Amino acid sequence: MDRVYMDHNATTPIRDEVLETMMPYFHEKFGNASSIHSFGQECRVGIEEAREQVAGIISARPGEIYFTSGGTESDNLAIKGVAYANRDKGNHIITSQIEHSAVLNCCSFLEGRGFTVTYLPVNRFGLVDAASVADAITDQTILITIMHANNEIGTIQPIERIGQVAREAGVYFHTDAVQSVGKVPIAADIAGVDLLSLSAHKLYGPKGVGALYVRKGTVIEPLIHGGAHEGKMRAGTENTAGIIGFGVSAELAQFEMDSEARHLSVLRRRLEDLVACRIPEYVINGHPEQHLPGTLNVSFPGAEGDALILSLDLKGIAVSSGSACTSGAIEPSHVLMALGLDPRAALSSLRFSLGRGNTEEDVDYVMAHLPDVVGRLRGISTVATQG
Numbered sequence: 331m332d333r334v335y336m337d338h339n340a341t342t343p344i345r346d347e348v349l350e351t352m353m354p355y356f357h358e359k360f361g362n363a364s365s366i367h368s369f370g371q372e373c374r375v376g377i378e379e380a381r382e383q384v385a386g387i388i389s390a391r392p393g394e395i396y397f398t399s400g401g402t403e404s405d406n407l408a409i410k411g412v413a414y415a416n417r418d419k420g421n422h423i424i425t426s427q428i429e430h431s432a433v434l435n436c437c438s439f440l441e442g443r444g445f446t447v448t449y450l451p452v453n454r455f456g457l458v459d460a461a462s463v464a465d466a467i468t469d470q471t472i473l474i475t476i477m478h479a480n481n482e483i484g485t486i487q488p489i490e491r492i493g494q495v496a497r498e499a500g501v502y503f504h505t506d507a508v509q510s511v512g513k514v515p516i517a518a519d520i521a522g523v524d525l526l527s528l529s530a531h532k533l534y535g536p537k538g539v540g541a542l543y544v545r546k547g548t549v550i551e552p553l554i555h556g557g558a559h560e561g562k563m564r565a566g567t568e569n570t571a572g573i574i575g576f577g578v579s580a581e582l583a584q585f586e587m588d589s590e591a592r593h594l595s596v597l598r599r600r601l602e603d604l605v606a607c608r609i610p611e612y613v614i615n616g617h618p619e620q621h622l623p624g625t626l627n628v629s630f631p632g633a634e635g636d637a638l639i640l641s642l643d644l645k646g647i648a649v650s651s652g653s654a655c656t657s658g659a660i661e662p663s664h665v666l667m668a669l670g671l672d673p674r675a676a677l678s679s680l681r682f683s684l685g686r687g688n689t690e691e692d693v694d695y696v697m698a699h700l701p702d703v704v705g706r707l708r709g710i711s712t713v714a715t716q717g
């Protein structure tokens with residue numbers, strides 16, 4: 331059976347070049363980067379090179395990059411770190427309703443500790459209105475945290491305009507760019523961003539390693555206390571191999587960004603066109619133009635998303651759905667609900683996230699099975715509703 335992976339927004343496979351560069355750091359180059367002897371120093375050199383590579387992909391200075399355990403930790407450090415350090419200036423945070431749970435759950439955690447949070451709505455394409463960000467700012471606002479690209483629908487926010495609003499108001503601006511870094515260009519400084527979260531496993535690097543960009547001069551408190559690692563921003567002996575893999579994956583992604591975006595756009599267009607030709611009723615979720623090149627989110631009314639995933643999985647196809655399992659119950663995704671979809675449409679959605687290994691043949695393989703799977707599940711669901 332063929333196997334086709336179209337769930338790259340969940341995670342990506344490590345590239346061969348990345349793995350090769352990482353391997354020596356598990357064996358012969360095992361030193362502690364804080365040690366002053368040569369075993370430590372060869373690791374220190376590798377980590378600092380990775381810092382330059384990661385800084386390069388967002389046009390930042392290496393000294394503004396702090397390695398973490400991934401996107402979730404970076405979001406926590408940015409949001410809680412700014413909130414704690416600026417508590418004397420205010421207690422209000424602005425975010426959007428379609429953030430990743432790493433942001434939303436930080437915000438709700440802080441709500442339980444005396445902070446207030448405004449959750450801005452989005453339009454039907456998933457866009458936050460920069461004017462509504464400006465309107466939400468009060469004299470208590472200390473942080474705006476709005477993601478760059480959404481992980482479920484791929485919509486890309488008007489980050490420069492929001493950054494400008496934040497700068498004019500003198501409020502810190504954090505963006506979760508975990509899904510966009512390496513796929514679309516983002517220059518932290520030009521975008522008016524003070525803090526930016528990244529994660530290696532979304533760009534063909536290893537899992538469990540990420541980074542937070544912190545613009546020089548930003549007042550922020552560390553969350554993890556211990557040794558003087560990462561400029562005292564994040565204590566703990568560095569994950570040398572992971573960081574080095576992150577660096578190489580960032581450099582390769584930067585180098586190949588344009589050609590990769592073209593490749594993904596062609597495949598996404600083919601997938602969308604074939605869906606339009608072969609499946610009678612469907613709705614595309616997300617922005618028609620401002621979206622990640624490889625993300626396509628589609629609702630197939632009448633067919634249940636999780637059943638679609640399982641049926642496709644039996645054909646060797648990996649995609650994901652717009653539902654989440656919360657306390658044992660299947661809930662529609664908060665992102666699709668925020669777009670204004672009714673819960674049944676949200677529960678009937680699939681996310682295809684294409685990646686560098688995908689080909690036209692993969693798209694054709696998916697489309698050789700998807701119409702039948704959707705048709706069959708629609709039949710079942712009609713029988714079930716009639717019954």
Ligand SMILES: Cc1ncc(COP(=O)(O)O)c(C=O)c1O
Binds near residue numbers: 481509
């Ligand atoms: C937008 C976004 N933010 C944060 C994360 C969390 O990143 P990590 O898996 O590295 O903790 C993800 C992962 O899916 C994501 O898509």
